[in-house]
Amino acid sequence: MKTLFNNYLNTFKGLSNEVWWLSLITLINRAGTMVIPFLSLYLTKSLNFSLNDVAWVMSAFGLGSVIGSWLGGKLTDKIGYYKVMVFSLLATGVLFVVLQYLNTFAWFCFGIFLVMTIADMFRPAMFVALSAYSKPENKTRSVTLIRLAINLGFSAGPAVGGIIITTLSYGGLFWVDGITCILATLVLVNVLNPKKAKTLNDVKTKNPKSAYGDKAFLIFFVAMVLFGIVFLQYFSTMPLYYKDAHHLSEFEIGFLLGMNGFFIFVFEMPLIKWLENTNFTKSGLMLFGALLIGLSFIILNFTNWTGILIIGLLLMSFGEMIAFPFSNAFAMDRAKKGNQGEYMALYSIAFSIAHVFGHNSGLQMVDAFGFDNTWYIITLFAALCVLLLFILGQYLNYNKKLKEKTKREEKEILWI
Template identity: 60%
Template sequence: MRSIARQYIRSFEGLSPEVWWLSLVTLINRAGTMVIPFLSLYLSESLSFDLESIGWVMSAFGLGSLIGSWLGGKLTDRLGYYKVMYTSLLLSGVGFIILQYLQTFSSLCLGIFVIMLVADAFRPAVFVALTAYSKEENRTRSVSLIRLAINLGFSAGPALGGLIITHLDYAGLFWVDGITCMAAGVLMLVLLDPKRVKTETPSVINTENISPYRDRSYLLFIAATFLFGLVFLQYFSTVPLFYKDIHGLSEGAIGLILAMNGFLIFLLEMPLIKYLENRSVSTMGYILFGILLTMLSFLVLNLGSWSGLLIIGMLLMTLGEMVAFPFSNALALKMAQKGKQGAYMALYTIAFSFGHLFGHNSGMQLASWKGYAFTWWIMILTGGISMLMLFLLRPILRKERISC
């Protein structure tokens, strides 16, 4: 046991103090966004909105997230990641407090849109910050630490939110959410002042300062990322319905299976990435392997009616996620050209925003039309197309002398 514990601790060694502080800020911010999981309930129970109105408010949420990611990338390149991050944290905190006073449909649509636009400007900026706060050899593990903070935050947030609603009602939820976001912003001002911290100069091979929207190799990478995101996100919308409709699982059992995903990421991702970094496999090889594992998880769902297959499927998907996402993120940072890192990472986050916009609905429509088994075969095919795109991308990146 001591040997295992030592190995686990070693997986965190070598990361800069700034990456740790950035992870703490991210943890507080993500745990603080506890309004989001309860937004639809708040609109229904407290404001008596019908389902159609709630749907439009959630669409405003998605649109704000999408545009916020794009705007955050633009502002990061112009103003720097530091200003964008602390401004996003402070203003979104104020926005969440104000949100409780918006009562009409139109004001809520506008308010949610503006808040998400401001809040999600943080996302591309934090990835660019990693290029400054981490050494290149530690970048994949630095990404994993940020992912660990995000997963812990998203796990703690809903639990805390439920307790706050029980004891303080929804008004308390908005206040706590706003205060935690502002606290994260203040913490960043205190701990990550660029005048007092050391930064690394990113090593970027490309010299032409072009837009990522005209970088064909990067667009191919983003298209493959979008398709993988579309497949992966089925596990958080269509797959839970499959658990209930086909296997008859209760909400509690479904929750335990989904919770296993976050617990395993928390427990295993950092030591796994540390182990994989010391192997001779390329970054692209790991991304392809992660997608393959995710495809196999859907294949398992079609193998029979035994409920144990659901556990095996979740294990395969979780392992695929732990392998594919950190290395995919690291490759996006490698491909980002100097002076345009914000725009490049914004496009990377937008790929997942589009995955949210299209993935959940497409999976449910397919399941309703042709059934779950057909849907899982389509997801396997979609993952295969994503892998094919990455196979085509690999020789292009080698010609551009980008290590992949």
């Protein structure tokens, strides 16, 4: 047991102090994201919105995320990641507190749009900061550490959120979200001032190329949009499925979703460390992760046994553990030859677009076709994602062989 624990600790070695501080900031911030998993329940139960209304609120959520990610990338390349991160965290904290006082459909749509526009400016800036504070060989593990912080916060957040709803009200969630964002800002200002923090990797590239002209990255982008649409069902339609089809309470839903974060916290870093030492490609690993998440939906139609929810959650968790770190590392690797803010913004935008269409389409399908048929359609989206990632792998392999052939021909010409 001691050897196993030491091996687990060894997977964290070599990461910079700044990456650890970024992880703490992310942990504080994500520990307060209790509103998001319960948003569909809050809108239907407290504000008496219809499922159709909730679907459009989620689209406003996603649209704000798209604009925020794009704007965050542009500002990161112009004024730097630090200023963008500070503004985003502080303003988001204030806006989350205000959001609870918006009770009409139109105002709530506008409020969630504005919150997500400001909040998701943080994402591309954080990814560029992570790249700056990480050695090239540690980037995948640095991303994994950030994800561990996210999931540790997320494992506590829904569980505590369920308790707050049960004992107090939904309003308390908005206050906690806002206060934790402001606390994260205070930590950021005190420990990650760029005048004091040590960068390990240059985030500026001479003669940068546009991410929009990178064919491999665009294939990857579309695959991530599909992946996001599938994955995000766990934060909109799935809580409703737990409640309506399996009659779980808010506390039980929070506990079940919290298990996802716990599994990831325990298993993800050792799993990533092991996978890095194998011969699997990043595209192949992303494909396998997408396949597992697709399976997590289709198995729900096999039985009415409530235990299938845990099996589905396990499949989703391991799929997420594999797909997200390596997709993020893939994006950071491609960004080396371009504007890093633009590349990381486009990566974030893929999931923002998924927010625009994923929540809305999922909820509309549930309303029109029921849960079982919705899971079949979501599984089809996952299959399309797997197909695109397979095409990406073939495309990258072809380009690699083409470059190797060109180099051989150049050497032969030199010998002649």
